[in-house]
Amino acid sequence: MTAPGAAAGGGRGPRGAAAIHAAVLDLLETEGYAGLTIEGVARRSRVNKTTLYRWWPSKPSLVAATFRHAIARDLPVPDTGSLRADLVALVRSKAAFLGDGPGRLAADVLAHTGADDELARLADELLGQHCAHVAEVTARARTRGELTGPVDDLLLADLLLGPVWLRAVVTRRPLSTSDADALVDTLLAGLPLAPSTGPT
Structure with a gap:
């Protein structure tokens, strides 16, 4: 079995x-x-x-x-042709996913991860999926020449998606579209971007 x-x-x-x-x-x-x-x-x-x-x-x-x-099906990874637009769309989709349906219920349950190893493994799987999505976005940006230096994809995923999970699991405050824009623009300021790639 x-x-x-x-x-x-x-x-x-x-x-x-x-x-x-x-x-x-x-x-x-x-x-x-x-x-x-x-x-x-x-x-x-x-x-x-x-x-x-x-x-x-x-x-x-x-x-x-x-x-x-x-939630077996992966959320689609945005491919807009722009690093900033991809990251903004990714943050918005993750916030929407954790704010409604099975994603919202999962966020509620994951508040109990400290009490059970099985739930902790589920949290690791979901976070791993989200990190893989960020890595896919940055890989495309490198191919397009938008990123001109090394980027730690895991750290970027933590910085990008940490606030989304914090809002969904801890504070229960919705992440607005303007919040998503501001979050991405703040992070882009610390990345090795080509001159024409910065926040708009």
């Missing part, structure tokens, strides 16, 4: 997996992470509780698998 935590995340799982994941998202919306229980998911999904425990031995593993299933 496939490892429990990865089963439904990889597209496999018990019969009724779609109903199980839908039930988890519904209960997170109405009850929050603290109020969600395996028993409640079993009732909502009409799947036997023993089946849930066979595939996911704990609430965190079930919730993590649900998010891996719900």
Whole structure:
């Protein structure tokens, strides 16, 4: 049998997996992470509780698998032909993702990462995906000649997306489009840019 935590995340799982994941998202919306229980998911999904425990031995593993299933598709990485426009679009899309739907629920759940290793791994996966998107944007900028020196992609991703996660998980303050513009322009001021590439 496939490892429990990865089963439904990889597209496999018990019969009724779609109903199980839908039930988890519904209960997170109405009850929050603290109020969600395996028993409640079993009732909502009409799947036997023993089946849930066979595939996911704990609430965190079930919730993590649900998010891996719900947000399995990568968010599109913007390709506007401009480093600044790509970064602004990326920040806006991440803020929108974490502000609505499964992304918002994931942000709520990830506030509990300190209490569980499975949720911490989920957070690492999501952050790793976001960092890969930043690296793709900077790679294109190097090819276009917009970046004239070395850039630490991981550090740039931290600086760029850290405020997005802070707003989504900690302060719960929306990141406006003007905030996204100002954030990118502030960071661009510290990058080795070609003369015509700076903030506009």
